[in-house]
Amino acid sequence: xxxxxxxxxxxxxxxxxxxxxxxxxxxxxxxxxxxxxxxxxxxxxxxxxxxxxxxxxxxxxxxxxxxxxxxxxxxxxxxxxxxxxxxxxxxxxxxxxxxxxxxxxxxxxxxxxxxxxxxxxxxxxxxxxxxxxxxxxxxxxxxxxxxxxxxxxxxxxxxxxxxxxxxxxxxxxxxxxxxxxxxxxxxxxxxxxxxxxxxxxxxxxxxxxxxxxxxxxxxxxxxxxxxxxxxxxxxxxxxxxxxxxxxxxxxxxxxxxxxxxxxxxxxxxxxxxxxxxxx
Numbered sequence: 001x002x003x004x005x006x007x008x009x010x011x012x013x014x015x016x017x018x019x020x021x022x023x024x025x026x027x028x029x030x031x032x033x034x035x036x037x038x039x040x041x042x043x044x045x046x047x048x049x050x051x052x053x054x055x056x057x058x059x060x061x062x063x064x065x066x067x068x069x070x071x072x073x074x075x076x077x078x079x080x081x082x083x084x085x086x087x088x089x090x091x092x093x094x095x096x097x098x099x100x101x102x103x104x105x106x107x108x109x110x111x112x113x114x115x116x117x118x119x120x121x122x123x124x125x126x127x128x129x130x131x132x133x134x135x136x137x138x139x140x141x142x143x144x145x146x147x148x149x150x151x152x153x154x155x156x157x158x159x160x161x162x163x164x165x166x167x168x169x170x171x172x173x174x175x176x177x178x179x180x181x182x183x184x185x186x187x188x189x190x191x192x193x194x195x196x197x198x199x200x201x202x203x204x205x206x207x208x209x210x211x212x213x214x215x216x217x218x219x220x221x222x223x224x225x226x227x228x229x230x231x232x233x234x235x236x237x238x239x240x241x242x243x244x245x246x247x248x249x250x251x252x253x254x255x256x257x258x259x260x261x262x263x264x265x266x267x268x269x270x271x272x273x274x275x276x277x278x279x
Contacts, residue, residue, distance in 0.1 A: 001054040001152075001166065001185075002114040003045045004105050006135070007038040007073055009066040010125040018241055034069045037120025039198040041191040044150055045118050046077045046199065052152060054115075055079050057108055061089065061101055067214050075201035075209035082108045086218035088226070093234035094126070098134025100229050103222035105139065108215075113139050115166060117188045121146055129190070136188035144181055146173040148194040152185075 012031040048054040058073040060066045061084040070081035084104045092100060105117060117139070119132035129145075136143035149171040154164050166185040171178050173192055201209070219229055227233060251269065255262030270276040 001048070001052055001116070002057065002109060003048055003054045003116045003118065004057045004059060004108065004114045005038070005042050005045045005073070005078070005118045006101055006105075006131070007042065007058055007060050007069050007120075008035040008123050008125075009033070009060060009062050009069045010035045010123055032065065032068070034072060035120055035123045035125075037122060037124070037191070037193060038069075039120070040193050040195045041118040041120045042073055042076065042078070043196045043198045044147070044191050045116075047196065048116070048150065048152065049077065049079075057082065057114070059084060059101065059104055059108060061085070061097060061104070070214050071209045071212070072201065074212050075205040076199055077201075077205065080108075081212070081214045083214055083216045084222065085216055088219045088224075088230050091231035091234060092229060093236045094128050094130040094134060095235060096229050096233035098131050099138055099233060100219075100222065100224060101131065102135045102138035103224050104217050105135070107217060107222045113141060113186050115185045117141075117186075119188070119190045121190045121192050132188060132190040139186075139188065141186045141188055142183055143188050143190075144170050144172060144183070145190045147171070147189045147191050148173055148178070150189070 009032045012033050042056075042058070045054065045056045049056050056078045057080050058070055058078045059082045060070050064083070064085055066085070067083055070083060074081055082104060084100060089096075089100055105114065106112065117132075117135060119135070121132075122129035123131070132145070133143050147170050151169040153167050153169075155167050168183055168185060168187065170181045170183075170189065172181055173194065219226065225233075253262060253265040255265060267276070271278045
């Protein structure tokens with residue numbers, strides 16, 4: 001069984017700055033981290049490796065420094081890593097990114113679709129939750145989102161004879177509870193933080209990860225259509241982006257030891273703003 005996990009390097013959200021001229025994130029001097037939701041996807045893959053002997057491949061699309069998140073995944077137990085990196089991919093929106101990743105996934109898997117592709121439910125920098133579903137469309141395999149538990153079992157195909165197929169039973173978080181979804185692999189799934197606590201990398205794992213090769217794939221390696229990648233393949237454009245304005249400090253009322261005085265101060269403030277009537 002071959003499981004691919006797509007991970008993304010994102011800026012630490014406490015240090016986000018926006019370039020006012022280009023409307024892009026300023027990454028220089030900003031600490032980068034593994035997208036937190038992708039850690040849960042990786043943990044699910046490693047659990048499948050522990051239980052079923054799955055081969056786990058990690059893929060990241062980004063600049064050369066994104067190699068760091070791939071080595072962290074290798075240190076935790078992934079088997080091999082691919083970095084999808086080229087200036088030709090720059091400026092890609094979620095559609096172009098989905099196409100590029102789907103091409104890279106097939107390249108990393110010898111031209112075939114892997115049994116399972118896992119994503120975190122979304123990236124904390126864009127918050128679109130669109131790339132996982134987009135990749136499922138380009139790979140033409142079913143999609144299951146908001147997954148918190150994956151159970152696999154082997155069985156016969158529809159004819160009752162070989163080839164064997166792998167069935168999945170998934171618990172998926174919904175607004176009103178948990179849905180149980182069944183199907184057969186291959187599939188693309190997005191994973192939520194309720195799935196499992198990510199494991200730590202061991203010292204031996206880090207030592208191996210530092211020496212492990214990370215294969216770099218550019219647009220030629222993934223055999224990408226140049227009209228479908230980067231800015232050329234992005235139908236959506238960012239017109240402007242900005243951080244929210246800093247809120248004021250508010251008004252403080254010292255009502256220690258006198259709750260009624262505090263309540264009156266709040267009421268007077270609301271009356272002054274015209275939010276409630278006096279009386």
